[in-house]
Each structure stands twice: as C-alpha cells, then as structure tokens.
Amino acid sequence: MTVAVVTDSASALPAEVAEANDIGIVPMGLAIGGLPVVESALDTEELIARFGEGITTSGPPPGDFAKAVERAQTGDGVVVITLAGELSGTYRSALLGAQEAGGAVEVVDSQTAAGAEALVALAAVRAARAGGSLEEVAAVARQATSEVSLVGSLSTLEYLVKGGHIPAAAGWAADRLHVRPVIELRQGKVRPLRPALGDEAARERLLTHWRRSRVEGAQLHIIAMHSLDASEAADLLAVIKAEVQPVESFLSGFGTALVAHTGPSLVGLAWHWVVPSGVA
Numbered sequence: 001m002t003v004a005v006v007t008d009s010a011s012a013l014p015a016e017v018a019e020a021n022d023i024g025i026v027p028m029g030l031a032i033g034g035l036p037v038v039e040s041a042l043d044t045e046e047l048i049a050r051f052g053e054g055i056t057t058s059g060p061p062p063g064d065f066a067k068a069v070e071r072a073q074t075g076d077g078v079v080v081i082t083l084a085g086e087l088s089g090t091y092r093s094a095l096l097g098a099q100e101a102g103g104a105v106e107v108v109d110s111q112t113a114a115g116a117e118a119l120v121a122l123a124a125v126r127a128a129r130a131g132g133s134l135e136e137v138a139a140v141a142r143q144a145t146s147e148v149s150l151v152g153s154l155s156t157l158e159y160l161v162k163g164g165h166i167p168a169a170a171g172w173a174a175d176r177l178h179v180r181p182v183i184e185l186r187q188g189k190v191r192p193l194r195p196a197l198g199d200e201a202a203r204e205r206l207l208t209h210w211r212r213s214r215v216e217g218a219q220l221h222i223i224a225m226h227s228l229d230a231s232e233a234a235d236l237l238a239v240i241k242a243e244v245q246p247v248e249s250f251l252s253g254f255g256t257a258l259v260a261h262t263g264p265s266l267v268g269l270a271w272h273w274v275v276p277s278g279v280a
Contacts, residue, residue: 003079003128003137004072008060008090010083011110011117012225012255021125024068028083028090028257029058057257059083059090065097069105077104077134079141081121083257085109086188106138108145111188114254115223115270116150122221122248123272144272150185151193151209152225152254152268153202182206203232206269207239218273220246227259227266236269247274 006024007013018025030037034056065080072078080098085091091109098105108124110117120141127140180202182193193209196202210222222240224233233251241249253259254266 002074003076003124003132003134004074005079005081005121005124005128005137006065006068006072007081007110007117007121008083008094010088010090010113010255010257011081011121012114012252012258013118013121014250014252017118017250017252021122023121023125024072026060026064026068026094028060028255030256031056031058057088059088059093060097062093062096062100065094066100069098069101069103073101073103073105077106077137079124079128079134079137080105080107081110081117081124081141082107083113083117084111084185084188086111087113087190104134106134108138108141109188110141110148111145112148112150112185112270114150114185114258115225115252115268116148116185116272118223118252119148119221119270119272120144123274146187147274148270148272149209149213150268150270151206152183152185152266153196153199153206154181154183154266184209199232203236203267206236206267210240210269210271211243213271213273214244215273215275218275220244220271220273221248222246222269222271223250223252225252225254225266225268225270227254229265229267232267236267240269 009025009027013023069078080094082094083090094107098107110120123144124137124141127137180196180199182196182202182205184191184193196205224237226233230251237249259266
C-alpha cells in the first residue's frame, strides 16, 4: 500500500491520467442560470455557449471530500491537493471534509489551478510510489506548489475583471488596445503579464516564459492546456518537445470551473522543473 492522492476537478486532469495515477477526483460545483449542473455532464463548448445564462462555480462541499478520502484511504494516509485557497473556498472545504473522514489525512493548498494543480498532484503521486510517508508526500506536494508555473493567453480579461481577480483598469486597457492578454497564476494570484499583439505573438510570449524558467539539470513535466481548440496546445507542446524532451507531457482542457471565470479562447502552459535526487 502507498499514500493515496485526491484532488478536485479544477485540476482538469484527463480521466485517463487520473486513472493511471490512481488519483481521486472531487467535482467542483457548477450552476447555470441558478440551477445546479453536474460538471462531468457539461463539456466546455456547451458551457461557453451558455455564458449568457449566468454561470457560477463553487468548491465541493466537505461531505464530497470526506467520501473521496474514505474511498482512497488504505491505512497509509491520503494527501488532498486543492485549488488555490485565494481563488475558492475549496481548500477550507477539504479541511472540513478531512476532519469528517478522520484517519491520516494531509490537505495541501496548491496555490494554483488547472495544469499546475495537476502537476502538484502528480508530484505527490511520484513521492508516494517511491515509498514516502504521509508527511513526506505532503512535504513534496507543498514544495511543488512553489515550483510549478502556469501562464495562459486569453481572448479577453472581461471575465477575470468581473470575478475580481484582476483590476478593471487592466481589462479596460487590453480591450482598448485590441491586444491578446497574457496572464500568470502563481501563489494564488492572477497577474496580468505584458499583452501580445495577436495570437502568434501570444504563443511566443508563453514559450518565452517557459524558456526563461529552465533549470539546469532538471527534468521537465509539462501540460499544454486549451479551452476549445486542442490544436493550439498541441502546437505549443510540439515546439517544446523539439527543444527539450519532457519526462512527462500531455494535453489537457482547462476544466469548466476555470473557463467559467476566464472566458473562451484560452490556451496555456503549466510546467514543473524537477531536479532528480542526487543531482547537485
């Protein structure tokens, strides 16, 4: 037996990746026009088509986390990785759920979302499979929260402004100048980066941020993300693979919960440079 890992669906882990790594997924809450919707029953294309009806999201209730922990618990403990506490009440809900479930549980605020949150969960899985104790696996996950990166390019900042995640002035400037906004999510904060003049420039801006982050001697774990068009994400990943061979890479959606707050036409990269043990 090993320490189990659970995360929420804001991590947008593809089902096959979650299954291959034995990661339990707790669904986020979603409502359209005030009516609750099962997140797994709604794809991103339908979500975007229904933006005009009013979309709200919420963290999973504590009971859902409690059930997920109880299912995953094998005696060695469970590490729960959540969406950034700065963005949602999910972390607090997970803490309450862990108390309700009882047993050996550690809850870790990923301080991020989407692919970067997924990379924190995958780092925890690697530590668990290496035989780490509950405390060691949680420590690896907490370390990963300070090491993962997420950058993305959007068609507009309108939705982030409405959600109070960035200043209205930033959104106004992006719309007025007709540029493609570029953002970074780090330590629970959404930060506007220098915008790009068009889609191609935005793609280069994302790649530049990735290239500047390179750590000598480190192995690359990377996820290329998209809201609707997977080809943009696939192109980004192809460029990266031509420069560095990742030890882990795949495509992922952003997840309906995140797209509800960012709007359509979202593409991005999440990565984690990991220095192998024994390498100075």
